[in-house]
Amino acid sequence: xxxxxxxxxxxxxxxxxxxxxxxxxxxxxxxxxxxxxxxxxxxxxxxxxxxxxxxxxxxxxxxxxxxxxxxxxxxxxxxxxxxxxxxxxxxxxxxxxxxxxxxxxxxxxxxxxxxxxxxxxxxxxxxxxxxxxxxxxxxxxxxxxxxxxxxxxxxxxxxxxxxxxxxxxxxxxxxxxxxxxxxxxxxxxxxxxxxxxxxxxxxxxxxxxxxxxxxxxxxxxxxxxxxxxxxxxxxxxxxxxxxxxxxxxxxxxxxxxxxxxxxxxxxxxxxxxxxxxxxxxxxxxxxxxxxxxxxxxxxxxxxxxxxxxxxxxxxxxxxxxxxxxxxxxxxxxxxxxxxxxxxxxxxxxxxxxxxxxxxxxxxxxxxxxxxxxxxxxxxxxxxxxxxxxxxxxxxxxxxxx
Amino acid sequence: xxxxxxxxxxxxxxxxxxxxxxxxxxxxxxxxxxxxxxxxxxxxxxxxxxxxxxxxxxxxxxxxxxxxxxxxxxxxxxxxxxxxxxxxxxxxxxxxxxxxxxxxxxxxxxxxxxxxxxxxxxxxxxxxxxxxxxxxxxxxxxxxxxxxxxxxxxxxxxxxxxxxxxxxxxxxxxxxxxxxxxxxxxxxxxxxxxxxxxxxxxxxxxxxxxxxxxxxxxxxxxxxxxxxxxxxxxxxxxxxxxxxxxxxxxxxxxxxxxxxxxxxxxxxxxxxxxxxxxxxxxxxxxxxxxxxxxxxxxxxxxxxxxxxxxxxxxxxxxxxxxxxxxxxxxxxxxxxxxxxxxxxxxxxxxxxxxxxxxxxxxxxxxxxxxxxxxxxxxxxxxxxxxxxxxxxxxxxxxxxx
Numbered sequence: 001x002x003x004x005x006x007x008x009x010x011x012x013x014x015x016x017x018x019x020x021x022x023x024x025x026x027x028x029x030x031x032x033x034x035x036x037x038x039x040x041x042x043x044x045x046x047x048x049x050x051x052x053x054x055x056x057x058x059x060x061x062x063x064x065x066x067x068x069x070x071x072x073x074x075x076x077x078x079x080x081x082x083x084x085x086x087x088x089x090x091x092x093x094x095x096x097x098x099x100x101x102x103x104x105x106x107x108x109x110x111x112x113x114x115x116x117x118x119x120x121x122x123x124x125x126x127x128x129x130x131x132x133x134x135x136x137x138x139x140x141x142x143x144x145x146x147x148x149x150x151x152x153x154x155x156x157x158x159x160x161x162x163x164x165x166x167x168x169x170x171x172x173x174x175x176x177x178x179x180x181x182x183x184x185x186x187x188x189x190x191x192x193x194x195x196x197x198x199x200x201x202x203x204x205x206x207x208x209x210x211x212x213x214x215x216x217x218x219x220x221x222x223x224x225x226x227x228x229x230x231x232x233x234x235x236x237x238x239x240x241x242x243x244x245x246x247x248x249x250x251x252x253x254x255x256x257x258x259x260x261x262x263x264x265x266x267x268x269x270x271x272x273x274x275x276x277x278x279x280x281x282x283x284x285x286x287x288x289x290x291x292x293x294x295x296x297x298x299x300x301x302x303x304x305x306x307x308x309x310x311x312x313x314x315x316x317x318x319x320x321x322x323x324x325x326x327x328x329x330x331x332x333x334x335x336x337x338x339x340x341x342x343x344x345x346x347x348x349x350x351x352x353x354x355x356x357x358x359x360x361x362x363x364x365x366x367x368x369x370x371x372x373x374x375x376x377x378x379x380x381x382x383x384x385x386x387x388x389x390x391x392x393x394x395x396x397x398x399x400x401x
Numbered sequence: 402x403x404x405x406x407x408x409x410x411x412x413x414x415x416x417x418x419x420x421x422x423x424x425x426x427x428x429x430x431x432x433x434x435x436x437x438x439x440x441x442x443x444x445x446x447x448x449x450x451x452x453x454x455x456x457x458x459x460x461x462x463x464x465x466x467x468x469x470x471x472x473x474x475x476x477x478x479x480x481x482x483x484x485x486x487x488x489x490x491x492x493x494x495x496x497x498x499x500x501x502x503x504x505x506x507x508x509x510x511x512x513x514x515x516x517x518x519x520x521x522x523x524x525x526x527x528x529x530x531x532x533x534x535x536x537x538x539x540x541x542x543x544x545x546x547x548x549x550x551x552x553x554x555x556x557x558x559x560x561x562x563x564x565x566x567x568x569x570x571x572x573x574x575x576x577x578x579x580x581x582x583x584x585x586x587x588x589x590x591x592x593x594x595x596x597x598x599x600x601x602x603x604x605x606x607x608x609x610x611x612x613x614x615x616x617x618x619x620x621x622x623x624x625x626x627x628x629x630x631x632x633x634x635x636x637x638x639x640x641x642x643x644x645x646x647x648x649x650x651x652x653x654x655x656x657x658x659x660x661x662x663x664x665x666x667x668x669x670x671x672x673x674x675x676x677x678x679x680x681x682x683x684x685x686x687x688x689x690x691x692x693x694x695x696x697x698x699x700x701x702x703x704x705x706x707x708x709x710x711x712x713x714x715x716x717x718x719x720x721x722x723x724x725x726x727x728x729x730x731x732x733x734x735x736x737x738x739x740x741x742x743x744x745x746x747x748x749x750x751x752x753x754x755x756x757x758x759x760x761x762x763x764x765x766x767x768x769x770x771x772x773x774x775x776x777x778x779x780x781x782x783x784x785x786x787x788x789x790x791x792x793x794x795x796x797x798x799x800x801x802x
Contacts, residue, residue: 018599018614018618019614019617019618019621019627019630022618022621022622023622032773034603036772036773037608037770038603038608039605039606043768043770045661045662045663045664066664068594068595068635068663068664068665069593069594069595069606069665069705070593070594070595070596070606070607070634070635071594071606072604072605072606073605073606083664085663085664085665086661086663086705086706087593087595087608087705087706087770088595088606089605089606100662143768143770147768147771148766148768148770148771148772148773148774149773149774155773155776156776163618163622163802164615164618164619164621164622164711164714164802165615165711165772165775165776165778165802166776167614167615167617167618168611168612168614168615168618168707168711168772168775168776169611169772169773169775169776170614171599171609171610171611171613171614171615172608172609172611172707172772172773173609173773174599174600174601174603174609175599175600176598176599176600192470192471192488193469193470193471193472194469194470194471194488194489195471197577198419198572198575198576198577199575199576199577200575202435202439202575203473204440204473204474204490205440205470205471205472205473205474205489205490206471207438207439207488207573208572208573208574208575209572210569210570210572210573211569212572213419213420213568213569213571213572214565214566214568214569214572216420216568217419217420217423217564217565217568217569218565220420220423220565221423221424221564221565226420229420233471234469234471260446260487261446261501262446262469262486262487263446263467263469263484263486264469264470264486304487304488305487306569306573310565310566310569313565365549367444367544367548367549369438369444369488369544369549370548370549371437371549371566371569371570371573372433372437372549372550372556372570372573372574373549373550374566374569374570375556375557375566375567375569375570377566401564401565401566
C-alpha cells in the first residue's frame with residue numbers, strides 16, 4: 001500500500017493569500033525579503049539623544065522636533081533631543097532613547113495639539129526644552145535594523161503548518177501570498193444497493209449512506225481536498241463508470257463496501273479482474289481490505305460497515321493523507337484503562353473508547369454497525385493480536401480520532 | 402470586559418450541510434429521527450434460520466431464497482434457511498444467522514451468478530440445500546432494530562464540535578443538514594500612520610501592517626467569522642468613519658495601536674470622549690488596553706506592537722471568542738523550564754517559548770516588536786508578577802498558542 005500511495009507524497013505548490021493559508025503547509029522556506037525592523041527605530045515614547053554629548057544628568061536639552069511613527073528619517077543635531085514616538089525612525093546620529101518617564105518638560109506651555117512637524121526646527125526656536133533625569137546607555141530603547149530578522153534569512157521553514165503567528169510574520173515582511181503544498185485530491189464512492197441518500201424516506205431494507213459523508217469528512221479533516229462524493233448500487237457497469245469518473249479528478253479514491261465474501265460484491269467483481277489485490281487483514285473491525293489502480297490512480301477499498309470504514313480510514317488512509325498534506329502525524333498516546341476488557345485473540349482490535357481524565361474507558365458494543373456509539377468515542381484503543389484480557393489500570397495504546 | 406463582551410455569548414443558529422459542519426458546534430441536541438438499525442438485519446454473510454426448528458447439528462435445510470442488502474423483508478418458513486448477506490433484513494420469523502463459515506452447501510452446482518431473487522421460492526424447488534454444522538444461539542449475528550440508538554434518543558448533544566465520526570452518525574440517521582451556532586462576527590482595524598499594506602514598497606519610516614492580518618487570522622483560528630479587515634492612519638475622522646463601518650457589520654471590533662502615551666494616539670483620541678476606558682494592565686507585553694462601545698458594539702483596543710497585539714488577543718479575546726463559538730477553552734499546561742530565565746517583577750510576563758519534548762524553552766528577546774521570533778514560538782509562558790528568577794527545571798504555566 002505504501003508504494004501504491006507514494007505518488008501522493010510528491011506534491012505541487014500553489015500560492016494562497018495569507019488569510020487562506022491558515023492550517024495549510026508551507027511548500028518551501030520563506031526567506032525574509034527585507035530586514036525586520038526595516039530601519040532603526042524607537043522602542044518607547046521618549047526623546048532621542050546622542051550619548052556622546054549627554055555626559056551628565058540631569059541635563060536640559062533643546063527639543064528639535066517631534067517624530068511620529070510613519071515619519072521619515074531626520075538628522076540628529078548633537079546636544080539636542082528629538083521627541084520621538086514608539087516606532088518612529090531614530091534620527092541619524094542619535095544612539096539612545098530616554099523614555100518620557102525619565103524626563104521633565106521644561107516649558108510645557110505649548111499645548112499638545114500644537115505638535116511640531118518633521119524638519120520643523122521651530123520647536124527649538126520656540127524654546128521647547130526637556131530635562132533628562134537619567135543618563136541612558138548607548139543603544140537604550142533603540143530597535144536596531146534587522147534585530148528581529150535579517151533579509152535573506154529563513155523566516156519560516158518549509159513544512160510549517162501556518163498559524164496566526166506565522167501570518168503575522170509573513171505580513172510583517174510585506175508578503176500578501178505564500179506558497180503552500182497542494183492538498184491531495186480525494187474521491188469517495190460508497191457502494192451497496194441498500195444505500196439511499198440522506199433526506200429521503202427509507203423503503204424497507206434500505207439505509208442512509210453514511211460512509212460517503214463520513215469518509216469525505218475524514219479526508220477533509222486530514223488535509224485533503226474532497227473532489228467527489230458518489231454512491232453506487234451493486235451494478236458492475238454503473239460502479240465501473242463512477243470509478244472512472246472519480247479517477248479522472250482524484251489522486252486517490254476510497255470506496256466502501258463490496259469487498260466481503262457475500263454473493264454481491266461489486267467492488268471485488270469490478271476491480272478483481274483489473275488486478276486488484278484483496279486481502280483479509282488480521283484486524284477488527286476492518287479486516288477485508290483491497291487495493292487497486294484505476295487509470296493509474298490508487299484505490300483503497302474499505303469494508304462497508306460504517307465503523308469498519310471509519311477505522312480503515314484511520315489506520316490506512318489518515319497517515320498517508322496527512323503526510324501528503326504535510327501535516328504532522330497523529331501521535332498515539334499511552335493511557336491506563338478505567339475498566340478491564342476482553343479482546344478477540346488472533347486479531348488486532350481497534351476498540352472505540354473515550355478519554356476519561358488521564359485514563360481511557362472502552363465504549364460497550366463491538367458491532368461494526370454501531371455508528372451512533374462510535375460518535376461518542378474520541379479515541380481508538382489499539383489492542384495487539386496476542387492480547388485477550390486487560391485488567392483495569394493496564395496501559396493501552398490509544399489512537400486519537 | 403466580561404460584561405462588555407457577554408452579548409457575544411448569546412448566539413443564533415444556522416443550518417449547514419453536513420460536510421460544512423466539520424469544526425462547527427452543534428447549537429442544539431440532535432435527536433435520532435429513526436431507529437438505528439432501522440430494521441432487524443444480518444451481521445454476517447450466512448443463513449437465516451429459526452432456532453425453534455433447528456434443534457440439532459449437523460442439519461440440512463432447504464434454502465428458500467437469497468437476500469442481499471437492500472432487499473425488502475420476506476417471511477421466514479420454519480425449518481428452512483434463507484441465504485442472507487450482511488445488512489439484509491432478517492426474514493420475519495427467523496431469529497439467528499449461521500455464518501457461511503459454519504455451513505456446507507449441499508448442492509453447489511448452481512453457479513453463483515445465478516442468484517435467486519427475493520420471493521422467488523424456486524431455490525427450494527431447484528433443490529438448493531445447506532448443511533448447518535453448528536447450532537446457533539437465538540439472536541446470533543442478528544442486529545436488532547434500535548440496538549445502536551432508538552428514535553427520540555439524543556444522538557449528539559448540543560455543544561459537540563463536529564468531527565468526521567459525528568458526520569457519520571448524522572448521515573446514518575438520514576440528516577443532510579445540522580443546526581450549528583453562528584460564528585461571532587469580528588472586524589479588525591489596525592491603526593498608525595506608519596502602516597502600509599503588504600505588497601507595497603516601503604517609504605522611509607513606513608512598515609507593513611502585520612496586526613490586521615494577524616488579528617484576523619487569530620480570530621478565524623478561534624471560531625470567528627472575520628467580516629472586515631481595515632487599516633487607518635492617525636486621522637481621527639478617518640478612523641471614526643472606519644470604526645462606524647466596522648461596528649455596522651461586526652459583533653466585536655479589535656483595534657491595534659493608538660492607545661499608548663504618545664502624542665498621536667488616534668484610538669484614545671476618538672474613543673476617549675465616547676466613554677472608552679483605557680487602563681494599564683500590569684502585564685508585559687500588552688500593558689495598554691482599552692474597551693469601548695461603538696453603536697452598542699464592543700471594541701477592544703489592543704496596543705500596536707505586533708507581539709503585544711497578538712498576546713493581547715490570546716489573553717483577552719481568544720477565551721471569549723472560543724466561548725462564543727462554543728469551542729472548548731485552550732487549557733494551560735504545566736511544564737518544566739529547560740533553561741532558567743529572569744522576569745521583570747511587578748508585571749505578569751507572557752514570554753514566547755517553544756515546547757521541547759516534555760519541557761519548554763524560552764525564546765530569547767523580550768522586545769514586543771520581535772514578530773519573526775514570535776513565529777518560532779508555540780506557547781506563551783505565563784510568569785506571575787511576583788516572580789523574578791526561575792531556575793532550570795522549575796514548573797511554569799504554559800499557554801498553547
